[in-house]
Amino acid sequence: MASIISHPAVPLALSVALGPERIPPALTVVACAASVLPDIDALGFAAGVPYGHLFGHRGFTHSLFFALMTALFCSLFARRLGTTPWIVFLIVFVAAASHGFLDALTTGGMGVAFFSPFSNRRYFLPWHVIQVSPIGVSRFFSERGLRVLRSELVWIWLPCSLVAMLGLGIRKLGLG
């Protein structure tokens, strides 16, 4: 995984870029949760499910299908989130699906099973730029953890901030 604190950068950037009229704060919170939800499979990993298994780490919960199901489920609560089902669906889908894509940019572990449950083949993107985050808190606060954070700042937070600023700028200029 990229670390659990960096996955929400994607929905946060979308939220700032598009503004609270389009993405209400409650939806931002749900989308942030959706962006880290795929790593729930770390529980299975800790319980001994093999990495390459369908429900192993970066398996089913990191797939596009799982992102789709999560987005559909959340869209049922659109009214409570203060917007339309389509907007909830799109934002939650992008947030949840972005998780696998960020993981597929990392330097370690197995690839991501994007097409699970239909295929358990694991994929990486061609660029491995994000230092893989250690699983577990104690190892996270270490020299290696710092290196992870540095690479995530450059490869996740920086581009996400640019998207956020660009969207904010366009909105403030009254163009969007």
Ligand SMILES: [Zn+2]
């Ligand atoms: Zn992950």
